[in-house]
Amino acid sequence: MKGGELMGSIDYSRFWTVPERPVPTWQEEVFQYDFGGANPGPDVMPIEELAEAARAVIHEEKEIIARYPPTYGPVRTREIILHKMAAHRGMTWPTITEVLTTNGSAQGITLCLETLTNPGDTIITDRFFYQGAVRAFIARELRIVTIDRDEDGMRMDLLEQKLDELKSEGVTPKFIYTIPSPQNPDGSIMPPDRRAKMLALAQEYDTLILEDDCYVDQMLDVDEMPPAIASLDGAQERVIYIATFSKILSPGVRVAWVAGDERLIERMAAYKQDVGNDYLSGLIVAKFMEDHMDARISHLNDRMRHKRNTMIAALGENFGPLVSMTVPKAGMFVWAEFPQGTDMQALEPITQERGVRYLGGHQFSPTGEGSQRARLNYSFPTPQEIQDGIGLLANVMREEGSLPD
Amino acid sequence: MKGGELMGSIDYSRFWTVPERPVPTWQEEVFQYDFGGANPGPDVMPIEELAEAARAVIHEEKEIIARYPPTYGPVRTREIILHKMAAHRGMTWPTITEVLTTNGSAQGITLCLETLTNPGDTIITDRFFYQGAVRAFIARELRIVTIDRDEDGMRMDLLEQKLDELKSEGVTPKFIYTIPSPQNPDGSIMPPDRRAKMLALAQEYDTLILEDDCYVDQMLDVDEMPPAIASLDGAQERVIYIATFSKILSPGVRVAWVAGDERLIERMAAYKQDVGNDYLSGLIVAKFMEDHMDARISHLNDRMRHKRNTMIAALGENFGPLVSMTVPKAGMFVWAEFPQGTDMQALEPITQERGVRYLGGHQFSPTGEGSQRARLNYSFPTPQEIQDGIGLLANVMREEGSLPD
Numbered sequence: 022m023k024g025g026e027l028m029g030s031i032d033y034s035r036f037w038t039v040p041e042r043p044v045p046t047w048q049e050e051v052f053q054y055d056f057g058g059a060n061p062g063p064d065v066m067p068i069e070e071l072a073e074a075a076r077a078v079i080h081e082e083k084e085i086i087a088r089y090p091p092t093y094g095p096v097r098t099r100e101i102i103l104h105k106m107a108a109h110r111g112m113t114w115p116t117i118t119e120v121l122t123t124n125g126s127a128q129g130i131t132l133c134l135e136t137l138t139n140p141g142d143t144i145i146t147d148r149f150f151y152q153g154a155v156r157a158f159i160a161r162e163l164r165i166v167t168i169d170r171d172e173d174g175m176r177m178d179l180l181e182q183k184l185d186e187l188k189s190e191g192v193t194p195k196f197i198y199t200i201p202s203p204q205n206p207d208g209s210i211m212p213p214d215r216r217a218k219m220l221a222l223a224q225e226y227d228t229l230i231l232e233d234d235c236y237v238d239q240m241l242d243v244d245e246m247p248p249a250i251a252s253l254d255g256a257q258e259r260v261i262y263i264a265t266f267s268k269i270l271s272p273g274v275r276v277a278w279v280a281g282d283e284r285l286i287e288r289m290a291a292y293k294q295d296v297g298n299d300y301l302s303g304l305i306v307a308k309f310m311e312d313h314m315d316a317r318i319s320h321l322n323d324r325m326r327h328k329r330n331t332m333i334a335a336l337g338e339n340f341g342p343l344v345s346m347t348v349p350k351a352g353m354f355v356w357a358e359f360p361q362g363t364d365m366q367a368l369e370p371i372t373q374e375r376g377v378r379y380l381g382g383h384q385f386s387p388t389g390e391g392s393q394r395a396r397l398n399y400s401f402p403t404p405q406e407i408q409d410g411i412g413l414l415a416n417v418m419r420e421e422g423s424l425p426d
Numbered sequence: 427m428k429g430g431e432l433m434g435s436i437d438y439s440r441f442w443t444v445p446e447r448p449v450p451t452w453q454e455e456v457f458q459y460d461f462g463g464a465n466p467g468p469d470v471m472p473i474e475e476l477a478e479a480a481r482a483v484i485h486e487e488k489e490i491i492a493r494y495p496p497t498y499g500p501v502r503t504r505e506i507i508l509h510k511m512a513a514h515r516g517m518t519w520p521t522i523t524e525v526l527t528t529n530g531s532a533q534g535i536t537l538c539l540e541t542l543t544n545p546g547d548t549i550i551t552d553r554f555f556y557q558g559a560v561r562a563f564i565a566r567e568l569r570i571v572t573i574d575r576d577e578d579g580m581r582m583d584l585l586e587q588k589l590d591e592l593k594s595e596g597v598t599p600k601f602i603y604t605i606p607s608p609q610n611p612d613g614s615i616m617p618p619d620r621r622a623k624m625l626a627l628a629q630e631y632d633t634l635i636l637e638d639d640c641y642v643d644q645m646l647d648v649d650e651m652p653p654a655i656a657s658l659d660g661a662q663e664r665v666i667y668i669a670t671f672s673k674i675l676s677p678g679v680r681v682a683w684v685a686g687d688e689r690l691i692e693r694m695a696a697y698k699q700d701v702g703n704d705y706l707s708g709l710i711v712a713k714f715m716e717d718h719m720d721a722r723i724s725h726l727n728d729r730m731r732h733k734r735n736t737m738i739a740a741l742g743e744n745f746g747p748l749v750s751m752t753v754p755k756a757g758m759f760v761w762a763e764f765p766q767g768t769d770m771q772a773l774e775p776i777t778q779e780r781g782v783r784y785l786g787g788h789q790f791s792p793t794g795e796g797s798q799r800a801r802l803n804y805s806f807p808t809p810q811e812i813q814d815g816i817g818l819l820a821n822v823m824r825e826e827g828s829l830p831d
Contacts (some may be wrong), residue, residue: 031663033689036600036634038544042696044497051493063492068484071491075480075710079473086476087468087806088456089677092449124529124700131699139443153701195441229441258436272494273705284438291447294536295529296558299704300678305480401492 042160053376054410055401059205059353060272062401065324070313071270071305078308079301086304090297092290094122094278098303101310102278105264109237111252112262115280121290122278124298126235127153129263129279132289133231134161138195143187145197147175149356149391151205151233152384154198165387166194172347174204174211177218184226196229196261197222202237202246206385206396207356208349213247220250223259230256234264235277238318239400241326242350251280258282266306268353269318275299276306325353325400331407332399339415343424353400356382359393363423366392371421377414447565458781459815460806464610464758465677467806470729475718476675476710483713484706491709495702497695499527499683503708506715507683510669514642516657517667520685526695527683529703531640532558534668534684537694538636539566543600548592550602552580554761554790554799556610556638559603563792570792571599577752579609579616582623589631601634601666602627607642607651611790611801612761613754618652625655628664635661639669640682643723644805646731647755656685663687671711673758674723680704681711730758730805733812737804740816748829758805761787764798768828771797776826782819 079086082097093099099120106112123129130153138144140162146154148167158165166187168179180197187194197219201211211219223230232250240246251262265277275298279289309317329348332355336344345358359365365381372379382394399407418424484491487502498504504525511517528534535558543549545567551559553572563570571592573584585602592599602624606616616624628635637655645651656667670682680703684694714722734753737760741749750763764770770786777784787799804812823829 031632031687033687035598036542037693039541039693039697041693044692044695058494060494061492063489066488066492068488068491072481072484075484075706076477079477079480083471083473084468086473086678087466087471087676089463089465090680124703128700136444137441193440271492271705272701273491275495275700275702275704282436282438287449288442288444288446290449292444294699295533295680296677297680298529299680299707300676301480301710302704302707305706 052373052378054406054413055378056397056399056410057378057380058272058398058401060267060401061269061321061325062403064403065321066271067309067313067317071309074309074312075305078304081308082304086300088300090300090303092293092297093118093120093286094298095300095303095307098122098276098307099278101307101314105310105314106262106280110234111248112280113252114257119283119286120278120280121286122276122298122303124277124295125267125272125275126233126263126265126277127157129277130154130157130231130233132279132292133196133261134158134163136285136288136292137229138163143192143194145180145183145194146387147199147204149206149382149385149394150198150200152380154233155385155387158198159387167387170207170209172209173215174201174209175199175215175219177215177222180219181222184222184228188226193226194228196231198231198233199250200233200236201250202234203239203349203351205233205236205352206354206382208347208352208354210243210247210351216247216250217253220253220256220259224255230260232260232262234262235268236352237264238269239322239325239352241322241329246351261285266310269314269321270306270309274302274306276303328399328402328404328407329355331404332397332411335408335411336397339412340424353398355397355399357395357397359395359423361393363393363418365395368418368421368423372414372417375413375417377410377417379414457778457783459811459818460783461802461804461815462783462785463677463803463806465672465806466674466726466730467808469808470726471676472714472718472722476714479714479717480710483709486713487709491705493705495705495708497698497702498523498525498691499703500705500708500712503527503681503712504683506712506719510715510719511667511685515639516653517685518657519662524688524691525683525685526691527681527703527708529682529700530672530677530680531638531668531670531682532562534682535559535562535636535638537684537697538601538666539563539568541690541693541697542634543568548597548599550585550588550599551792552604552609554611554787554796555603555605557785557789559638560790560792572792575612575614577614578620579606579614580604580620580624582620582627585624586627589627589633593631598631599633601636603636603638604655605638605641606655607639608644608754608756610638610641610757611759611787613752613757613759615648615652615756621652621655622658625658625661625664629660635665637665637667639667640673641757642669643674644727644730644758645756646727646734651756666690671715674719674726675711675714679707679711681708733804733807733809734760736809736812737802737816740813741802744817744820745829758803760802760804762800762802764800764828766798768798768823770800773823773826773828777819777822780818780822782815782822784819
């Protein structure tokens with residue numbers, strides 16, 4: 022017999038210091054047609070190479086693997102991160118103490134919020150952006166000021182106007198949050214002149230830039246990304262740079278990082294609530310990336326280009342003019358827009374029942390607008406799943422009266 | 427040229443929302459004679475078995491390893507945790523949704539504090555206890571009420587008296603924090619009658635118990651630990667149970683957990699700041715523990731018994747009557763007391779310079795008392811390092827005038 026049954030149930034309400042929140046349990050559910058995530062799928066996992074990296078690095082690092090993890094992350098992991106930022110992003114300034122590994126990029130964002138913002142502080146963002154950041158900014162009770170976009174991303178004229186307006190109110194935003202390379206969810210790539218302008222505005226108005234670079238490796242029709250904002254002259258003190266290995270390996274391996282001025286990184290490191298991230302997986306990732314990073318990125322993008330093309334074709338076949346979208350040159354998503362009145366938010370649970378998962382556009386907006394949009398990921402499912410799943414999505418939407426027959 | 431040099435350095439002071447705190451960088455330092463940690467050392471790491479577990483589980487779980495980690499932790503990891511709690515601790519009530527994996531037990535403690543306490547709340551603890559919990563409770567600005575101990579742990583008569591006193595002030599403590607099996611740092615094992623009494627008091631005074639069971643596997647001269655408080659009748663709703671695999675594998679592999687009433691666990695899961703803990707290392711630990719847990723514990727304790735005996739002998743040889751201690755029957759530490767006036771806090775940096783690390787007793791007290799004490803770990807160093815390091819410690823203390831020549 023359980024104690025609770027004997028004693029009667031305790032009322033815990035006097036204990037709670039934080040409001041009830043839903044647990045994101047969807048992560049345990051497996052959908053047959055999963056267009057919701059943001060990661061390479063099981064069909065492109067480098068199982069042999071990863072298993073060999075794990076086996077090898079445990080032997081190589083046997084003298085240190087018995088220890089507590091360094092707060093900043095394993096030195097070997099930070100070294101491959103420095104190499105990646107220099108080789109891929111033109112960032113030559115971070116030193117080993119200007120990089121902090123984090124448990125996914127989500128922990129990096131949270132650490133920035135905890136060390137840099139109080140509830141009520143103002144930050145500037147895109148109108149639609151990464152749903153995890155939307156949730157984190159709302160949970161922190163920030164004042165989220167959004168700036169409209171065009172096909173090249175956030176409009177700098179509107180940003181300048183808004184910064185000016187805020188200044189006249191006596192408000193200095195804590196930071197501008199941006200995902201320029203390419204944007205999540207819309208896939209646009211911010212051109213170099215806008216990057217320079219954003220940095221100049223951050224300097225002029227004395228604010229910081231939080232540059233989320235999680236999708237930079239997914240280059241499908243571009244040979245090279247514009248350099249990171251963090252790599253521009255004068256950026257070192259102004260830009261906090263966040264990136265991850267999740268998108269080229271797996272988000273189950275939670276090795277991400279934040280780079281920034283030593284003072285910023287030190288403050289964040291001191292407020293990591295968990296002593297340190299996993300040493301073992303940090304070392305496995307380091308070993309894997311030392312041996313396979315560029316080949317892995319190139320292989321993934323070849324496969325992903327095919328998956329993207331499959332999805333674009335399937336959307337065209339099944340929705341025709343009822344869907345509008347830009348074919349993404351980079352990243353993992355189609356940011357689809359359905360006819361006015363379509364409620365992709367209401368449809369989410371219905372399609373999930375049928376095995377199709379996507380993320381409704383409302384999740385990417387701090388005000389919850391965007392219900393006629395959906396973010397559709399093509400990197401996780403197989404090409405066959407993309408074809409079948411998009412077909413099923415269209416059928417369910419027709420059955421539900423969301424699309425004309 | 428760095429931007430910072432050109433532009434002049436930004437004053438970040440207007441950004442900070444949390445006070446400056448030291449980063450625990452000691453974790454990156456390697457000491458020749460390390461008596462500071464709380465983990466098995468490199469000499470007893472099961473490198474072959476761990477490497478094989480990693481290789482094998484990556485193949486076995488290739489269909490799910492590409493996914494985001496479940497918020498509660500991998501199902502396979504939680505299953506071996508349920509098995510361990512039932513087999514070793516007599517805990518039959520936790521189900522798969524009453525267990526949450528955490529990034530080390532430190533994250534479990536932090537999640538309890540964040541969901542259950544506000545600054546200023548009262549909690550009850552031992553006079554000396556786990557230094558990480560001391561730091562976390564102080565950082566949360568709790569009112570920490572300590573209860574004196576005897577050789578069997580916290581005194582229940584004093585606990586009852588204090589609860590009564592607090593009640594008359596209108597104060598209900600949020601929880602009683604206890605490490606009964608055995609205590610850290612003093613190694614005492616709380617007898618069954620005190621466990622039952624503590625639970626009865628928690629019920630009577632309507633508070634919770636936070637039972638930290640991180641050292642339960644280190645049984646040197648005992649065949650069986652008393653059952654966990656969490657296993658007693660009526661405990662299910664009253665006790666939050668924290669434990670870890672760090673002490674039988676490595677703290678670099680950060681797989682720990684918290685078990686409790688489903689409502690408590692759900693609240694904590696929703697406030698994990700990092701989506702989920704590392705999936706890969708969670709699975710590697712599950713595989714390793716499925717195949718090796720009991721053999722590993724038994725092998726470790728055989729080696730550790732020898733290391734403990736070596737340390738007790740070395741302390742006797744080098745300090746004689748100038749050190750007093752109880753020979754621990756369980757756990758990883760000697761809780762040594764030096765003559766009155768010895769300042770082990772002041773000596774810490776001096777001995778570290780000479781390659782000897784221990785933790786001064788003050789770190790285990792919320793008021794910073796206990797400077798004439800030190801916690802000396804014997805599980806991490808080799809027997810030779812124990813002999814040499816304790817000799818060196820005595821020499822340094824004599825040189826510094828802390829001990830008579």
